[in-house]
Amino acid sequence: MASLDDLKELYFQECDELLEAMAEGLRDMENSPDHSEAIHSVFRAVHSIKGGAGAFDLSVLVDYAHRFETLLDHIRAGRIQTNAELMSLLHRAGDHLSDHISAAKGQIPPIAAADPKIISAMEAALPTGASDPEAEPTPDFAPLALSLAELTPIAPIAETRDPPIAIGNPALLRRIIRFAPHPALYRAGHDPALFMRALADLGQIEVTVHHAQLPPLDSYQTGDAGLFWEIVLTSDATAHEVQGVFEFVEDLAEITIRTDSDATAAQDDLTGQESRPTAAPEAIAAPLSAPNATGVDTQSAPAPAPAHPPVSSDTPAPQATKSVATIRVNLDRVDRLINLIGELVIKEAMLGQTIETAGLPANSDIHKGLDGVRQLASEIQESVMAIRAQPLKSVFERMHRVVREASDATHKPVRLITEGEDTEVDKTIIEKLVDPLTHMLRNSIDHGIEARAARITAQKHEEGIIRLSAAHRSGRIVIEVSDDGAGINRDKVRHIAEARGLVAPEAQLSTAEIDNLLFLPGFSSKDEISALSGRGVGLDVVRREIQSLGGRVTIQSTPGSGTSFTISLPLTLAVLQGMLVDVEGQTVVIPINAIVETIQPHTVQIHSTGTHTRVVQNRGELVPLVDAGQSLNLRQALHNINDRILIVVETDKFNRAALLVDRIHDTRQVVIKSLEENYGEIPGISAATILGNGRIALILDPDEIVHAAATPHPLALEVCHA
Amino acid sequence: MLDSTDHTTSDLRHDMVAFRVADQDFCIDIGMVREIRSWSETTFLPHAQPYVKGVINLRGAVVAVIDLAARLGLGVTKTDPRNVIIIAQVGSQTVGLLADHVSDILPVPPEAIKPMPDVAAEEAKAFITGLVSMDDDRLLRKLDLARILPDTKTLAK
Structure with a gap:
């Protein structure tokens, strides 16, 4: 039996999805003028959040969500016109709702009451006389058990077969509603009686219960849905109002609403269960945009095997x-x-x-069979990886809020355009992308996009544009954050770096090198610390976070037309692209993402800089030489290294170093295996992998190796003490 | 921890796996042994204690192999294809124990396990929790595996 905590956990998971749907709906509302479906989905999301919150006694959340819902209800009924101002309010209200949920989860301090500014703005937006200050005491679809006792009050209504009234009155309409719940409806805790009552509120109803499908008692399974209802509703309610009653169970029941004109046909349908669904005599009205449409209003559930296929043919249900x-x-x-x-x-x-090794001919059956197995294995691997993969959408969705808030804080109008949000990445990577992307977007708005006046002078649109895109490229995920701002002011960057002692004044730096100075720890180009990016978080943190995911960040900038950051990430953390090298007879793996280039030692100058240290002069740059064999305690210092190979690696701290290895085998995908599970951490080693021959190879952590070689207390000493 | 399990189940007969390391007989509770494998080449581990031979691939898991002789201060086991690796489970950790060969699997009643006499403090004594005299004049030394495992915490810092 699920405990309340489990249910709450499930509720919060749903909330995340609902918030996503809400944010998406809000943006759709903004983008398309005909947004009835969008507002519908926003309303549904907010309503569902409210309903669940009620079940868990989250009264502040319920109260706030109710106010939000009220506002949305007026909008979808067309009583309030949407405009830019209202959209901005809705966005803020949506953000606030997500804060409420975070607070309920305990991620942020509890919120005692909804933000009065938003509440008053919401009330101001309501049409006059429509404000609804009192929250409903209980959500209208809190889980309720279905009990037969609850159903009995319906029976008398069914008896009162009032004669059909006032067909002559154009405002009154007779509708025949067929309501056939799926078992899922009962499982979700809905009570059919409540829908009957809601319909009774709209007008006069006659209810007939059909129980022909109800199995005999001895074969009846609790949870089976054998009953369906036929309701004749005579009221002046709009189609939209009638549909609204069933809004939250659309997918959980088969609901057909017909006007009186084809009532007889409907009757036939209901008696002869197998007969074809009535062909819609008129086009199906879009559920909300034309609330007064007559004819057949059909909402057919796509979910479990409906007895009648959807009637609509020309308007596919969204x-x-x-x-x-x-x-x-x-x-x-x-x-x-x-x-x-x-x-x-x-x-x-x-x-x-x-x-x-068995030396079988290449065209033998065994080879063919093995090829087949190999292909299947790699296909299975891909499909399994795909299970863990999730679209980046959830992260991108959150970035809209980041941009909105950053834009407000800096008073720079900025629009975020996202592309490729369906690109899929491993779940663990997705979770770790939120922080770096947030920092990068804030950085772009704060430092990249110019102030409004400067943009106008530069003959740009006053609204800055930031593009966040994702795509698969050669087995990696590439995410780009580009702005159309002023580009990097390289003179200023260089000046600051010199002032902070990060580069020597006489150093020759290429433009790319200057751009990369932005990633140095302790670099912040803003003269004064701004409210936005002055949180002690610089691009160096972004770089470190991305590198910890096995990725790299690069930067391109064109003065006057913008800057773009490119993140390249592996698809998964379970495999890694590595270079297999030999060190003193041992095969080790160096992650490809750390490797800059490989050099043959005799082609470059190598200088001794002390008794133990050497530097390599490469492309005008001096990089320390680190012997991988020595770092791994495999050998003493080598004097002649001419027949070996140097691998230039770039580390976390944005240092380069040349790792000395004996031989390069090849590069390949390796499966990452934990060493910690059965052994423990090893300095300089990040994990292990298994080679084709079944042997284990260690995966080097270039950062640690280089760092340890540079510190006065080499790892070897520590081990001696241990 | 391991001792306490022995006591609580003292009414049960214990099967022990007996093996030879550097010409001495040792044993461990069979419940801890997952399998016995023939020697396979290990991959070195940098900065490991000298008694850690390296790691092997045990069906996809990375398992460290400990040279019992080196660990017990009885010299270094010469790598020989006839050697065996006893795969043991200690808590959540899986470890391989390098031994010369496995001699027996034999029932040992708990009362047959005698405490270590208080003799000179040998290195091996720290790892031996009891002695079993066999009818054939062999003396089985019962090992405390938890103490034999390398303390990697000191390495990791």
């Missing part, structure tokens, strides 16, 4: 196209599967090697 069946799976299970596939891939490589 819901149906969107809904893709999903399941929630414990991440551990997926990880286990990924581990097993990793095994399979290794086994397959080992088998391949065995067959190779």
Whole structure:
């Protein structure tokens, strides 16, 4: 049995999805003038959040969500016209709602009451006389158990077969509603009686219960939905109001609403269960945009096997196209599967090697069979990785708020354009992208985009544009943040770097090198610390965060027309592209993302700078030489290194170093295996992997190796003390 | 921790895995042994204690192999294809123990396990929790695996 905490956890997960839907809906409202479906989805999201909050006694959240919902209700009913000002209010209200949820989760301090500024703005936006200061005491669809006792009050209504009235009155309309709940409706805790009451509020109703489908008691399973109802509603309510009653159970029941004109046909339908659905005599009215439409209003659920296929043929239900069946799976299970596939891939490589050594002819059946296995294994690996992969949408969605707030704080109008948000990345990477992207966007708004006046002088549109895009490129994810601002002021950057002692005044720096100074720790180009980026978080942190994900950040800038940051990330943290090298007879892996170039030692100048240290002169740059063999305690210092190889690596701290290794084998994808699980951490080693021959190879951590070589207390000393 | 389990189940007969290391007989509770493998080449671990031979691939898991002889101060085991690696589970950790060979799997009643006599403080004594005299004049030394595992915390800092 799920505990309340579990349910709450589930509720919060849903909230995240609902908030995403809400934000998306709000943006759709902004972008398209005909936004009835968008506002509908925003309303639904807010309403669902409110409903769930009620069940968990989150009264502040319920109260606030209710006010928000009231405002949205007026908008969707067309009583308030949307304009830029209202949209901005809705965005702020949406952000505030997400704050409320974060507070309820305990991520931020609790919010005692909704922001009075937003509340008063919301009330001001309501049409006169429509304000609804009192929150509903209970949400209108808090989970309720279905009990037969609840249903009995309906029966008398069914008896009162009032004669159809006032057909002559054009305002009154007879509608025949067929309401056939799916079992899911009951599971979700809805009570059909409540819908009958809501309909009764709209006008006069006659209800008939059909129980022909109800199985005999001995074969009845609790949870089966054998009943359906036919309701004749006579009222002046609009189609939209009638539909509104069923708004939240559209997917949970089969609901057909017909006007009186085809009532007889409907009757036939209901008696003969198998008969075809009535062909719609008129076009289906879009559910909300034309509230007074007559004819057939159909809302057919795409969900579990409806007895009647959707009647509508010319207006595909927007819901149906969107809904893709999903399941929630414990991440551990997926990880286990990924581990097993990793095994399979290794086994397959080992088998391949065995067959190779056996010297079978290349066209033998075994080779063909192995090729098939190899292909399948890599396909399985890809599909399993795809399970963990999630679209970047959730991160990009959050960035809209970041930009909105940063734009407000700096008084620079900025528009964020996102592209490629469906690009999929490993879940763990997605979670770790939020902080770096936030910093980069704030940085772009604060430092990249010029102030409004400067933009006008530069003959640019006063609204700055930041483009956030993502794409798959050669097995990696490339995310770009580009602005159309002033570009990097290189003189100023250089000046600041010199003033901070980050570069020597006489150093020759290329433009790219100057741009890269921005990533140095302790660099902040803003003369005074601004409210926005002056939080002690610089681009150096962004770089470190991206590198910890096995990625790299690069920067391109054109003075006058903007700056663009490019993040390149691996698709997953479970595999890594590595270079296999030999060090004193041992095979080790160097992550490709750290490697800048490889050099043959005899082609460059190598100088001794002390008894133990050497530097390599490469492209006018002096980089320290670090012997990987020595760092790993495999050998003493080498004197003649001419027949070896230098691998120039770039580390976290934006230093370069030349790692001395003996030989390069090749580069390949390796599966990352933890060393900590059964052993512990090893300085200079980030993880291990398994080679095709079944042997383990260690994956170097270039950062640590270089860092340790540079510190006065080498790792070797520490070990002696241990 | 390991001792306490021995006591609580003292009414049960214990099967022990007996093996030889540097011409001495040792044993551990069979419940801790996951499998016995023949020797396979290990991959070195930098900055490891000298008794850590390296790591092997145990069906995808990285498992460290400890040279028991070196650990117990009895010299270094010469790598020989006839050597065995006893894969043992200690808590959540899996570890490989390099031994000359496994001699027996034999039932040992708990009362047959005698405490270590208070003899001269040998290095090995720290790892031995009891002695079992066998009928054939062998003396099995019962090892405390938890103490044998390398203390990697000191390395990691």
